[in-house]
Amino acid sequence: MRLFEQTGLWFGMLWKTIRWTFRPPFEGREWLKQMVRVGFDSIPVVFLTAMFTGMVLALQTFIGFQRVHAENFVGSVVALAMLRELSPVLVGLMVTGRVGSSIAAEIGTMRVTEQIDALTALATEPVQYLFVPRVIAGIFMLPLLVLLGDALGIYGGYLVGVKLMNANPVIYEQNTFQFLNLNDLWSGLIKAAFFGLILTLTGCVRGYYTTGGAEGVGRSTTNAVVSASLIILLTDFFLTKLLF
Amino acid sequence: MAREDPTISLQHVTKSFNGRKVLRDMSIDIQAGESVVIVGGSGTGKSVTLKHIIGLIQPDSGHVYVEGQDLCCMKPVDLNRFRRRFGMAFQEGALFDSMSVFENIAFPLRRHTDMTEDQIRTRVEQCLDQVHLEGVEKRRPSELSGGMRRRVGFARAISLQPAILLFDEPTTGLDPVISDVVADLILEMDSKLNVTTVTITHDMKVAFKIADRVAMLFKGEIIEQGTPFEFQQSQNPIVQQFIEGRADGPLTEVD
Numbered sequence: 001m002r003l004f005e006q007t008g009l010w011f012g013m014l015w016k017t018i019r020w021t022f023r024p025p026f027e028g029r030e031w032l033k034q035m036v037r038v039g040f041d042s043i044p045v046v047f048l049t050a051m052f053t054g055m056v057l058a059l060q061t062f063i064g065f066q067r068v069h070a071e072n073f074v075g076s077v078v079a080l081a082m083l084r085e086l087s088p089v090l091v092g093l094m095v096t097g098r099v100g101s102s103i104a105a106e107i108g109t110m111r112v113t114e115q116i117d118a119l120t121a122l123a124t125e126p127v128q129y130l131f132v133p134r135v136i137a138g139i140f141m142l143p144l145l146v147l148l149g150d151a152l153g154i155y156g157g158y159l160v161g162v163k164l165m166n167a168n169p170v171i172y173e174q175n176t177f178q179f180l181n182l183n184d185l186w187s188g189l190i191k192a193a194f195f196g197l198i199l200t201l202t203g204c205v206r207g208y209y210t211t212g213g214a215e216g217v218g219r220s221t222t223n224a225v226v227s228a229s230l231i232i233l234l235t236d237f238f239l240t241k242l243l244f
Numbered sequence: 245m246a247r248e249d250p251t252i253s254l255q256h257v258t259k260s261f262n263g264r265k266v267l268r269d270m271s272i273d274i275q276a277g278e279s280v281v282i283v284g285g286s287g288t289g290k291s292v293t294l295k296h297i298i299g300l301i302q303p304d305s306g307h308v309y310v311e312g313q314d315l316c317c318m319k320p321v322d323l324n325r326f327r328r329r330f331g332m333a334f335q336e337g338a339l340f341d342s343m344s345v346f347e348n349i350a351f352p353l354r355r356h357t358d359m360t361e362d363q364i365r366t367r368v369e370q371c372l373d374q375v376h377l378e379g380v381e382k383r384r385p386s387e388l389s390g391g392m393r394r395r396v397g398f399a400r401a402i403s404l405q406p407a408i409l410l411f412d413e414p415t416t417g418l419d420p421v422i423s424d425v426v427a428d429l430i431l432e433m434d435s436k437l438n439v440t441t442v443t444i445t446h447d448m449k450v451a452f453k454i455a456d457r458v459a460m461l462f463k464g465e466i467i468e469q470g471t472p473f474e475f476q477q478s479q480n481p482i483v484q485q486f487i488e489g490r491a492d493g494p495l496t497e498v499d
Contacts, residue, residue: 023321110340113338113341114334114335114336114338115339117295117334117338118332118334118338118339118340119340120300121327121330121331122327122400123325123327123352124324124351124352124355125324
């Protein structure tokens with residue numbers, strides 16, 4: 001019952017956010033600020049996550065593929081897995097931990113200290129001022145981060161394959177791009193945009209409905225991360241099914 | 245009959261939260277230019293009343309009219325625009341802590357007026373001057389004392405030159421001297437800016453000082469109202485207990 005209620009609330013706020021996105025005034029400065037916060041500031045986390053995932057993936061597949069003498073396909077596996085699946089999901093989850101939580105904590109604190117009421121009293125719609133810039137930033141920045149993750153993951157795989165496992169660099173490179181098509185890239189980026197929407201909006205909604213002081217803010221933050229992560233993993237399956 | 249249509253009129257407002265009735269049958273008329281103070285104990289629905297007046301909360305039943313408009317029936321966009329007629333000062337100031345004092349006061353000006361940066365600067369200075377603060381523009385809300393935060397909150401509330409000013413517990417948590425300073429300030433703003441003010445407080449000293457009319461809220465209803473003098477003479481034992489601040493009496497009886 002609570003699940004239905006929460007889902008209804010989430011989609012209700014999504015609808016409200018969409019409507020307020022196209023109404024003036026447009027918060028240019030806020031949009032930019034949030035883009036930097038969601039996108040630029042997440043680069044270090046994405047860097048490490050994607051790089052090491054690519055590296056460990058190459059390492060693991062190398063060990064496995066060696067047994068069936070298929071070492072040549074390591075590059076393809078790494079590239080395919082990164083683009084289609086690992087980069088979007090891992091970046092999505094990492095950014096949820098970093099940004100989704102801080103959005104929930106920030107908006108939650110604004111709620112319990114009456115700053116959201118103050119916004120409303122100053123004739124400013126909180127959904128427009130707080131939700132829209134964050135959600136827009138999520139939708140646009142996550143694909144860019146994932147693109148970065150793709151490149152780093154493939155590069156990490158290359159490093160392990162060539163430097164550590166002594167694969168032939170030319171062949172490895174060839175194999176990496178041999179079986180890729182544009183759809184692999186697109187499907188990952190589209191997923192990323194959805195994940196960006198999910199993690200920012202969940203953070204906003206959880207923060208917005210915070211009750212009960214400091215403890216409530218803590219609860220909202222945890223909830224935001226847990227539910228956004230779960231929604232991302234569930235949506236991932238259905239999006240993959242849909243996008244092939 | 246009233247002399248003219250009241251600026252603010254609450255009619256038979258009821259409101260419950262999670263099954264607990266906070267406002268039972270709240271009715272009050274407030275005339276233009278009047279300074280009304282609503283007093284009452286904690287949890288009697290004072291804040292909720294104030295939030296009804298500015299449309300932050302909608303009543304379960306009953307009506308809230310402000311300048312002849314029924315707030316419950318306005319579209320969100322219109323209500324949003326209508327709120328520019330109000331200035332509200334929150335209990336702890338509710339300043340945006342991601343912004344400096346200057347940006348806090350400039351916030352409504354930037355959003356709702358076509359003023360240039362220079363004009364905004366001048367207006368912010370005027371507002372700060374009005375609350376007797378200077379040289380704090382660059383500071384963050386977290387660097388201010390409680391009394392200063394309150395005053396910056398006032399400055400932000402008056403920046404759009406509202407017709408109606410609402411004060412939510414303006415002196416709670418301040419020492420007696422600063423409380424008196426804040427009360428003087430409200431009195432001064434009320435007379436200089438020619439506004440209608442509604443204040444909620446449980447500080448009787450402040451109430452008697454700034455009010456044209458005091459109304460007492462008890463269990464979600466107005467049980468007594470009148471000029472400060474009339475209010476003090478009230479025969480209602482609940483009112484007398486509250487004014488005197490006694491622990492025993494009808495106010496504290498368990499029901």
